[in-house]
Amino acid sequence: MSFEEKRDIQRVLWEEMRKLTLPKCMGCKGIKNKYRCCDRTFCDKVRAMLELWQIKGYTYREDQEVPYMGKHGCTIPAHHRPICASYVCPENFEEDPAFKEKYVELAKLCFESETPPLPRKV
Numbered sequence: 001m002s003f004e005e006k007r008d009i010q011r012v013l014w015e016e017m018r019k020l021t022l023p024k025c026m027g028c029k030g031i032k033n034k035y036r037c038c039d040r041t042f043c044d045k046v047r048a049m050l051e052l053w054q055i056k057g058y059t060y061r062e063d064q065e066v067p068y069m070g071k072h073g074c075t076i077p078a079h080h081r082p083i084c085a086s087y088v089c090p091e092n093f094e095e096d097p098a099f100k101e102k103y104v105e106l107a108k109l110c111f112e113s114e115t116p117p118l119p120r121k122v
């Protein structure tokens with residue numbers, strides 16, 4: 001399989017992970033904060049990864065509470081922010097065994113796709 005094909009698969013996997021976790025967070029009963037668990041600390045971690053991967057073209061808005069947040073959600077594609085795309089709180093696992101099963105299966109594929117690390121591209 002070529003690099004490009006592997007990267008395409010990786011992109012699809014992380015997007016699937018985003019789609020799996022997003023409804024959990026959108027329906028979050030634990031956090032009333034407008035941005036749920038998104039905050040500057042996580043944006044900063046993503047920013048560091050983008051720098052490491054030498055990916056340019058995304059605007060870090062210093063003046064915003066959550067610098068990568070856009071009008072319609074995060075402005076960074078899921079495969080460039082694995083830490084956020086895969087983040088859900090433990091309660092989601094306890095309350096939803098079907099979700100847990102899917103999550104564990106998908107997370108395994110996502111993290112396997114990162115080994116060995118692939119050069120990223122915008």
Ligand code: SF4
Pocket residue numbers: 024025026028029030031036037087088089092
């Ligand atoms: S990770 Fe948990 S607490 Fe955070 S927004 Fe998602 S569901 Fe809510």
Ligand code: SF4
Pocket residue numbers: 037038039040042043046066067068069073074075076081084085
């Ligand atoms: S999902 Fe996007 S906006 Fe939210 S913390 Fe991660 S990088 Fe920032």
